Amino acid sequence: MSLAGNASMKAIEDCDVEDRSALKEFRHKREEWLSWIWSDEYHALQRQIVRMIHNDMAYRVLIEARRCPEDESPGAALNGLLASFMDQAYVETQVLAIGRLTDRGNDVVSVRRLVDDVHAHCYLFTREIYVAHDGVPYEPQIEGSGLLIPGSNEDKSFNAWIRHEKFDQISGISPAGRSRSNCIQCHVFKAVEDCMREIEEEGLRKLRNKFVAHAASTTSRGSQRYSGPSPEILEKVAKAHRQIVRAFTAIAGLLRAERLDLAVYPPLGFLNGLDNAYSTVPVAGLQKRWDELRQERETWLE
Numbered sequence: 388m389s390l391a392g393n394a395s396m397k398a399i400e401d402c403d404v405e406d407r408s409a410l411k412e413f414r415h416k417r418e419e420w421l422s423w424i425w426s427d428e429y430h431a432l433q434r435q436i437v438r439m440i441h442n443d444m445a446y447r448v449l450i451e452a453r454r455c456p457e458d459e460s461p462g463a464a465l466n467g468l469l470a471s472f473m474d475q476a477y478v479e480t481q482v483l484a485i486g487r488l489t490d491r492g493n494d495v496v497s498v499r500r501l502v503d504d505v506h507a508h509c510y511l512f513t514r515e516i517y518v519a520h521d522g523v524p525y526e527p528q529i530e531g532s533g534l535l536i537p538g539s540n541e542d543k544s545f546n547a548w549i550r551h552e553k554f555d556q557i558s559g560i561s562p563a564g565r566s567r568s569n570c571i572q573c574h575v576f577k578a579v580e581d582c583m584r585e586i587e588e589e590g591l592r593k594l595r596n597k598f599v600a601h602a603a604s605t606t607s608r609g610s611q612r613y614s615g616p617s618p619e620i621l622e623k624v625a626k627a628h629r630q631i632v633r634a635f636t637a638i639a640g641l642l643r644a645e646r647l648d649l650a651v652y653p654p655l656g657f658l659n660g661l662d663n664a665y666s667t668v669p670v671a672g673l674q675k676r677w678d679e680l681r682q683e684r685e686t687w688l689e
Contacts, residue, residue: 397522
């Protein structure tokens with residue numbers, strides 16, 4: 388996916404911005420930030436978040452099959468082997484996904500790094516750069532009424548008017564106090580930092596470090612315990628997802644990145660067949676395959 392709006396940007400010297408050096412730096416950083424969001428071949432934030440949400444929803448739907456009515460025989464969803472495999476896979480993939488998105492490393496693609504880097508460069512978000520960095524006029528001049536033609540001068544002026552309104556909110560300055568050098572209020576980033584801090588306080592990082600990513604010793608893990616995807620862990624994961632999305636959305640909004648679709652619509656009928664028996668292979672055939680695998684692995688001891 389191409390970086391949103393970059394192709395249609397005017398040259399820096401044609402933009403209605405007085406601080407051209409700051410505009411040049413802002414454009415460079417914005418292109419980098421948008422590449423983290425959309426363009427990284429393997430780890431684009433949009434791809435990471437959608438995959439994490441999709442896998443979480445899939446698990447929560449699939450475990451509904453374990454709610455067996457009393458007047459019906461249990462389905463394959465209650466099989467211990469299948470259930471334990473799904474439970475373990477869910478916890479480990481979710482804890483690792485959340486850990487990746489909250490990683491503070493300076494060589495990773497994470498929401499945490501995006502938040503930190505945008506915050507460190509918040510001085511670039513002046514009103515004139517926020518409004519006019521791509522060639523939109525700084526002073527909106529809307530004449531007439533009716534439908535706006537995309538790309539027309541009137542359309543660009545309307546965009547400038549919208550951007551000024553938004554910047555009034557994040558700068559805490561009324562229209563009467565507008566100036567090119569207005570900056571974003573600190574509380575905007577504090578709200579994002581609060582989201583990230585809540586994720587870290589949920590205890591999922593400890594779970595990852597002590598049980599999932601590393602096999603911590605008794606001394607290292609102390610009183611930390613893990614017994615599978617309990618209701619408590621499911622709620623912690625849900626809270627972490629909400630805070631990640633809120634932090635990401637807030638920063639993406641500052642960059643005016645395209646809106647994130649969290650839950651991609653799956654193909655029609657994607658749940659078809661889940662109410663059928665799990666396997667068309669007889670249990671004896673599955674047992675035979677298990678025995679073959681076990682015997683093969685026993686040879687490794689020789």
